[in-house]
Amino acid sequence: MTGQTEQTAGQMTGAKMVVQALRDQGVDTVFGYPGGAVLPIYDELFQQNDIRHVLVRHEQGAIHAAEGYARSTGKPGVAIVTSGPGATNAVTGLTDALLDSIPIVVLSGQVPTFMIGSDAFQEADTVGITRPCTKHNWLVKETDRLGSTLHEAFHVATQGRPGPVLVDIPKDVQFATGSYGGKETRSTRYAPPTKGDGTAIEALARAMETAKRPVFYTGGGVINSGPEASKLLRDLVAATGFPITSTLMGLGAYPASGEQWLGMLGMHGLYEANMAMHGCDLMICIGARFDDRITGRIDAFSPNSTRAHIDIDPSSLNKVIRTDIPIIGDVAEVLKELLGVWSARGRKTDREGLAQWQAQIGEWRAKDCLAFRNSDKVIKPQYALQRLEALTKDRDRYITTEVGQHQMWAAQYLGFEAPNRWMTSGGLGTMGYGFPASIGVQMAHPGSLVINVAGEASWLMNMQEMGTAVQYRLPVKQFILNNERLGMVRQWQELLHGERYSQSWSEALPDFVKLAEAFGAKGIICKDPADLDDAIMEMLDYDGPVIFDCLVEKHENCFPMIPSGKAHNEMLMGEVSTAHAIEAGGAVLV
């Protein structure tokens, strides 16, 4: 409403303060679900038009939607939940955001301060429950402190290593009147250093000059650092000619079409990427954290390399892998300085060594580790993704995923040219993430193509969000690779548990087309490879949410694979490239 005089500072109720603080933070969208303990805030939301509220169908959906919004925009995502069950439903999403370092601000209602501790209706110790799954959290007991706390919450969520924060607001604090002083009232203490140590940066520049087999190993930290970091990374790779790989979290920071791109590394990473990590003499880790899905067996990890590690979080350094050149700082700032120092020293590299290294990498590449045996009878999941890639790669496209084989295939077969275009649950591996995340992304980018690459089992975990997608006319495309299996579980059981397929079937699946229709959306089913392109085009052409039930080969395994506890050079390969590596590898595993 225009013409209405909005109070922006001074005395106001806590509930009004919440809305004003969100406004002052530039928040345009919140995801949430009302309940008794947040009614005053919902009343204020009702009486304004600056902030859109998206009513999800489950609080877990609100948090993942906020994550999707955050990851695709670089801005913090915001969610509002009620006390008790509302807050406990948020726990999975908070943990997901913590492990993937996603900035989100969750506001939870709480029973009135005078009832805290009395086991009141819908009372839960929300700050206690969420303490280990947030970067920080607050229980606000006085309305006078609400405004400064909310601004502090945004600050903490976004500064340093980003992460989820939660502000628990008792109902009486929302009703009471207090003073609000705007953004500047937050305490200014929390300020993690962003500038890297000059001596260490110089040491890295020197190591780059003499390295014969260097590799950049990059992660989500590059994307979190912002677009400037991705740009500097591209400059650095172009200037040095060093090959580059990335974690699942970091895809898009360096373009998949880039000359030096090795593809993703790790458990289901590409052969050339993992072999390069194993064989390198200089590893430059940028904003990644040596997760166990990346390193494989620690004592066999990259045995002959000097490791440099750039990270904004000091606790990431030397946590799992010994680092020779630790650099604590913001990726963009450190890369800028590194480029400067290395340039000032004459932009030297060991060209001869590099040429040999590139030749070696070329041999590994030639193995064509993603080759698979296609079929004209049944849709191979890899083929489905190749076609999806071919038909969408030139569009303004965002991809989210669920968790399982389909997620790994999506990472392998889809190409990401820019940061913030790929949203997947990496650290926590949360089935049910992708659908609500796609809703958050579509809210932030109404005109863009948003596709959730899903497995049928994961997708069912938050399928209630179909209601949200239809209500807000969000044309999210749910591309379900339906193998009627908990495919990734089935794969492990095949390879590691003697083919005893304990509980890894998807029984009693819904008819996805009818399900879509029941929600007022469009359903498409496709099972013949010959029909696939047309079906995908039909999905893309439809202006509204679509559930695409892509019936794929049920027993396909995802390769390459480094089995748990194995080293990078002990990869299992797909059936096409090395038929008996599976037998040999499989035998060892039993």
Place this chain on the structure above:
Amino acid sequence: MLNIKAGSTSHSAYNLRSVYSDVEERHTLAVIVENEPGVLARVIGLFSGRGYNIESLTVAEIDHTGHMSRITLVTSGTPQVIEQIKAQLGRIVPVHEVHDLTVEGPTVERELALFKVRGEGDARVEALRLADIFRANVVDSTLESFVFEITGTPEKIDAFADLMRPLGLIELARTGVAALSRGPDSRV
């Protein structure tokens, strides 16, 4: 590349220590925190959640107007684990400073303990005599019991407890360690 820090253990003959050694060390940390609700739970939750040891932990407000508390923490682990503990503590938002007193130089460490010893005859006399040697004070007495107050290093208190046990020690309360660096300067 070996990351060697000078003067890093109080009990090393060489004052050298590799961050990648497998030898467990005992370190005393001073953690300066904002005195806000839940801050102790955060620190303790970090130790339990990540499986680190707490040998002793004391906390009290040290600056009322500035709302600051000091946590003195004794922990043990390999050098790599100790470094990780410090980095993890530093990540907690209301933690202002983390000082590894063991690495930063010589320290004084003191603990206070109260001992209730019950007995008669020779045992009672012997307890009182030993208390005197240990400079313990009698803070409560009845015809059949004493409560001793003793201050000292944890080792001294351990030694006193070993002696009191056969003499009728029935109850013991210890505060845990408080520690400061020696010398005229403050690093905190």
